[in-house]
Amino acid sequence: MADAALMDRVMGALIGGALGDALGMPTQLLSPARIAALYGHVEGFVAPAADHPVSKGLPAGAITDDTEQALLLGRILVESGERFDHARWVNALLDWERDVKARGSYDLLGPSTKRAIDAINNGVPAEDAGRGGDTNGAAMRIAPVGIMMPTEPLDALVAKVAETCRATHNTSIAIASAAAVAAAVSLGVSGGDWRAASGHAVAAARLGAALGHWVTGGDMAARIAWAQELVRGKAEKEAIKLIVDLVGTGVASQESVPAAFAVLEVAQGDAWRTAVIAANLGGDTDTIGAIAAGMAGACAGLSKLPQDRIAELYGIDIAEVRRLAADLVAARRSKAGPGKEDAA
Template identity: 85%
Template sequence: MPDMLDRAMGALVGGALGDALGMPTQLLSPARIAELHGHVEDFIAPFADHPVSKGLLAGTITDDTEQALLLGRILVESGERFDHARWVNALLDWEREVKARGSYDLLGPSTKRAIDAINNGVPAEEAGRGGDTNGAAMRIAPVGIMMPLEPLDTFVAKVAETCRATHNTSIAIASAAAVAAAVSRGVAGGDWRAASDSAVAAARRGATLGHWVTGGDIAARIVWAQDLVRGKVTRDAIRLITDLVGTGVASQESVPAAFAVLEVADGDPWQAAVISANLGGDTDTIGAIAAGMAGACTGFSRLPQQHVARLKGIDMVDVRVLAADLVAARVARAGSGKDAAA
């Protein structure tokens, strides 16, 4: 239990590090990042007219971390069966809260479309049928903490259940399944290479669920992206990820990119965050995913505590309580011998 809790905390707080480091560089090109900030290696404030992050302090988390923590709490409160209505209402309440704080519309395109559809009377089971971007993958880590990886069908079914209202497509479920599987393998004691292997297997299974949409196969692209950068120096790897893998919000770009980052960083959470912050594009989400997976494989105790202490917008006491609740649910599920997703 103590090691499992440490790795659960590593996943959540590692994700926050990647999110916060990528916050000021999101939506910028690599050239613009270099022009404004040089090579980003520490928390920095965004430039004054940043289209999304302006006004935020260095080290501030964004929607990636906030939605992951929100999903984690809904998972704990839902018990055996995921409460779609509670989840959708929680997202709506969260969006109103961040707008009240002076932030911007932070719901991603797939989530926003789905919630608009639900508000117009579309059942939650149908609202997410067009959601193919990375919103599900960016916040899925709590499922990986809560769910044992085996049996794999049960694991992926739980991932798909949490995706249904906003990202009920083959490509989004495959992406979320890959990230959740990497986290789950890490929480169970696996290293980042084992986590990558588990991710590929889960992505293959996830691709068979949800509404089929066109796009590159996530499992194949994860393997390809990691092979592409293996053995490359960081500067060359960043160029390959940016030019060939892609760093946009599309699942088939940002999720394989995060696994490529994990490869280049050799599983180090802080290095994963640094590499992601310099990619350009959806840097905060790629960083949250990559550093979160790495954190699950190393544990909170091996995160750079000097940087953890400077995170803003996150309550570590609340995170530890959530991590403990998710681990307790995992242990209870494993002990009960359940063989079907609730």
């Protein structure tokens, strides 16, 4: 794939994720009924309610922890080289939380990440600190791994996902869910469409489920495939109800990650539509939107995303994102070798 086309897909993944994140920012943690009462049907960026538990005070179009941590992970990946630097990553997360607190934000580290970092600060080794992390924090920020790692060999991609999960989300469910998202992004970046990306995601989830500390919960690969089948061919309103009632939209990986793939199915791979659908689900709307629209953006490219909406994003430096994207592309090229990747 030509450099320009590859960069278009990479930027589509990162900026698509930001669109989904920002659109879901004011509706996160709210019920579908509350969202409808406040906004009707969210179709564009809106400011959060004054009493919102985590988003209050943010302007319409503001990104949240989903995008900020994804970009942070991308930078740590580039700086780490071949071996992921866990200490640098943990310190970067701590610095990030201090920074967002200083900005007056209420959207701080998620439950699994917070527990793990507290454990590390108390002397627990990084490989043990994440043994209880099963929420969606790893999946929400994993897109840069999918960008950096070639589509094949899939076990190498999944191994890199597991490596980045070790300190905070070192469980079978979290690794499987993050592997699914990273694999979908990687296939999109290589030129694949969203349907092919979904299939690749299921294969990656199967591999990821064998890694990390086993925790109880539904099989991620099976749940992703089931969630997409559940909504296939359904009208949007009916599909949303099925996602809310049956798949679930909470922070648990086995709810929000299959929900994101279901949203991708309903939207037929349209990145903005995925963001809109996710924002109206209720629950962890910003994370579901960031994951779903990031995967859709990887499969479509930045040039296919709504440029007017991108211009409305708040709190993101597009030029800085582009520099990170170029570094991740260079890393991907070096791993793939000449002529071995991105021929789709």
